[in-house]
Amino acid sequence: MDMAMQQQKAVQLRADIVKMLYLAKSGHPGGSLSSLEMMMALYYNVMKVDPKNPKWEDRDRFVLSKGHACPALYAILADLGYFPREDLWHLRQYGAQLQGHPDCKYTPGIDVNSGSLGQGIAIAGGMALAAKYLKKDYQVYTIIGDGESQEGLVWEAAMSAAHYKLDNFTVMLDHNHLQIDGDNDQVISLGDVMKKWEAFGFTCYKVEDGNNIEAVVEALRKPHNGKPKFICCETVKGHGVSYMENQAGWHGKAPNEAEYLQAMKELGVEIDG
Amino acid sequence: MAEKQASRVAYGEELVAQGRINEKIVVCDADLSQSTMTCKFAKEFPDRFFNFGIAEANMVCAAAGMAHSGLIPFVSTFAIFGSARAYEQIRNSVAYTGIPVKFVLTHAGLSVGEDGGSHQTIEDIALFRTLPNMTIFVPADAIETKKMVRAAIDIDGPVYIRASRPVMPCVTEEDTPFDPYKAAVLREGSDIAIFTCGLIIDESLKAAERLAQEGIQACVVNFHTIKPFDNETAVEIANKCGAVITAEEHSIIGGLGSATAEALAGHSSAKFARVGIQDKFGCSGTPARLFHEYGIDADGIVAACKKLLAE
Numbered sequence: 407m408d409m410a411m412q413q414q415k416a417v418q419l420r421a422d423i424v425k426m427l428y429l430a431k432s433g434h435p436g437g438s439l440s441s442l443e444m445m446m447a448l449y450y451n452v453m454k455v456d457p458k459n460p461k462w463e464d465r466d467r468f469v470l471s472k473g474h475a476c477p478a479l480y481a482i483l484a485d486l487g488y489f490p491r492e493d494l495w496h497l498r499q500y501g502a503q504l505q506g507h508p509d510c511k512y513t514p515g516i517d518v519n520s521g522s523l524g525q526g527i528a529i530a531g532g533m534a535l536a537a538k539y540l541k542k543d544y545q546v547y548t549i550i551g552d553g554e555s556q557e558g559l560v561w562e563a564a565m566s567a568a569h570y571k572l573d574n575f576t577v578m579l580d581h582n583h584l585q586i587d588g589d590n591d592q593v594i595s596l597g598d599v600m601k602k603w604e605a606f607g608f609t610c611y612k613v614e615d616g617n618n619i620e621a622v623v624e625a626l627r628k629p630h631n632g633k634p635k636f637i638c639c640e641t642v643k644g645h646g647v648s649y650m651e652n653q654a655g656w657h658g659k660a661p662n663e664a665e666y667l668q669a670m671k672e673l674g675v676e677i678d679g
Numbered sequence: 680m681a682e683k684q685a686s687r688v689a690y691g692e693e694l695v696a697q698g699r700i701n702e703k704i705v706v707c708d709a710d711l712s713q714s715t716m717t718c719k720f721a722k723e724f725p726d727r728f729f730n731f732g733i734a735e736a737n738m739v740c741a742a743a744g745m746a747h748s749g750l751i752p753f754v755s756t757f758a759i760f761g762s763a764r765a766y767e768q769i770r771n772s773v774a775y776t777g778i779p780v781k782f783v784l785t786h787a788g789l790s791v792g793e794d795g796g797s798h799q800t801i802e803d804i805a806l807f808r809t810l811p812n813m814t815i816f817v818p819a820d821a822i823e824t825k826k827m828v829r830a831a832i833d834i835d836g837p838v839y840i841r842a843s844r845p846v847m848p849c850v851t852e853e854d855t856p857f858d859p860y861k862a863a864v865l866r867e868g869s870d871i872a873i874f875t876c877g878l879i880i881d882e883s884l885k886a887a888e889r890l891a892q893e894g895i896q897a898c899v900v901n902f903h904t905i906k907p908f909d910n911e912t913a914v915e916i917a918n919k920c921g922a923v924i925t926a927e928e929h930s931i932i933g934g935l936g937s938a939t940a941e942a943l944a945g946h947s948s949a950k951f952a953r954v955g956i957q958d959k960f961g962c963s964g965t966p967a968r969l970f971h972e973y974g975i976d977a978d979g980i981v982a983a984c985k986k987l988l989a990e
Contacts, residue, residue, distance in 0.1 A: 518776070519771065519772070519775055522772075525740050525743075528740030528741055528744070529741070529772055531744060532742060533744035535741060535745065536744060536748035536749075539705065539727055539750070540749070559740070559768075566737055
């Protein structure tokens with residue numbers, strides 16, 4: 407799929423995310439919309455996966471460590487054919503295949519459970535370590551959040567990944583600068599994340615527009631230089647829906663009917679029932 | 680009878696033996712491999728021993744990642760840090776998914792001794808027991824520890840084996856059958872039953888001998904598996920003896936005593952009392968002194984049995 411088509415696709419997936427959350431009446435739009443292009447860069451351009459064989463042994467692995475952004479991942483997995491798009495409209499309901507946070511027991515294409523912040527990146531590190539021992543050449547990718555970076559476990563995982571020279575491991579930060587209680591700098595400042603990850607022994611790259619798929623792909627293709635890789639993606643929380651953009655209040659709130667209709671109008675997507 | 684050996688030493692030996700026949704076994708430790716005895720495995724299999732440093736939460740999650748990749752990780756550190764410190768990681772990254780990570784945590788209970796209350800876990804069984812999908816073993820001795828390691832490998836899910844620091848006398852034999860789902864009677868008796876596990880088995884057997892001198896025949900049962908609990912044997916023996924004491928090196932809340940109480944409630948009218956740590960923390964001292972002061976040695980068990988029978 408060329409980039410123009412992927413950008414069109416992003417509009418549709420963005421609409422799917424908003425619709426999912428509107429129907430579920432709960433969930434996390436802000437981070438889902440900020441990290442969508444990061445996941446699209448992976449799934450439509452970089453990762454070796456097979457939707458017809460989700461457990462393919464040699465597939466690349468992806469762990470959405472900031473698991474609350476799973477609506478974006480679910481929209482992508484449905485689009486790729488892991489499960490019917492219709493399933494998206496049952497998100498978070500009793501008996502649904504799509505749980506409130508990623509759950510590998512319920513959902514094809516989800517490699518591990520995540521959402522308890524800090525744990526996904528650490529599990530992903532273990533997967534990368536296992537790949538080394540098993541002499542497999544698959545890559546392991548994870549996306550963490552800003553608020554998540556306050557978890558000590560993130561830095562424990564960073565330390566061990568550097569120690570074991572996991573050059574098959576890529577950590578991406580959805581750097582939208584907001585968390586539930588407000589701006590990171592008001593809650594607990596993350597400081598200079600690039601310098602921090604460099605100090606922890608990662609090869610670091612910065613993407614100035616993390617909502618630009620092509621720019622993210624470019625960073626994903628850059629070398630590891632024998633180390634785990636860190637990519638800081640500058641993103642906009644709530645990207646693409648005007649009233650959600652850069653609003654911490656839209657971290658974990660579902661749109662009501664009027665808000666849903668406005669989002670669809672802004673995105674130029676027809677409501678398909 | 681076999682020589683005395685610490686359960687952690689037996690664990691270290693069995694890990695190596697299993698490592699030789701199963702390449703899926705990998706071992707994770709948190710800077711305590713000389714104490715948990717995973718150092719033996721590390722020496723023979725350096726490419727599948729992973730030291731995570733003093734970072735237990737990361738070790739548990741990384742082990743989960745390895746299990747998701749088809750490996751069978753054994754995770755070891757002191758029980759206090761491997762259970763309580765990393766608890767939410769065990770809950771969400773391991774138990775919730777039901778993946779086969781094996782926790783063999785050592786230096787559990789009061790018997791870590793002189794290190795004091797901060798290092799004496801009295802609640803580890805309670806913590807693990809509330810987690811769905813979890814199996815919990817408390818080895819009676821070195822021989823049973825090795826059987827448990829083998830059983831843990833065969834179980835397709837998470838397992839906790841509670842190992843101890845001190846040397847333990849052997850109360851089982853090499854050819855004693857180990858059924859993970861069936862409690863084992865170590866001494867027959869019909870006046871009172873002592874349900875016990877781990878280091879307190881030896882104390883219970885001593886207590887039973889002393890009671891026998893006074894004409895009280897105590898049945899001593901090794902409840903090596905705290906979860907899933909052998910409710911059937913518990914109820915059967917309770918109803919046969921009419922009086923049950925549980926004796927363990929753990930808080931009376933949440934461990935063998937609680938599991939027994941839950942098994943007997945509504946199914947047995949036997950008299951019942953729990954010998955264990957009475958809802959308080961430990962302190963420094965030799966294991967023997969602590970066992971005595973906390974009432975979990977043979978003296979304490981004899982006294983508890985007599986008190987219960989007199990009620």
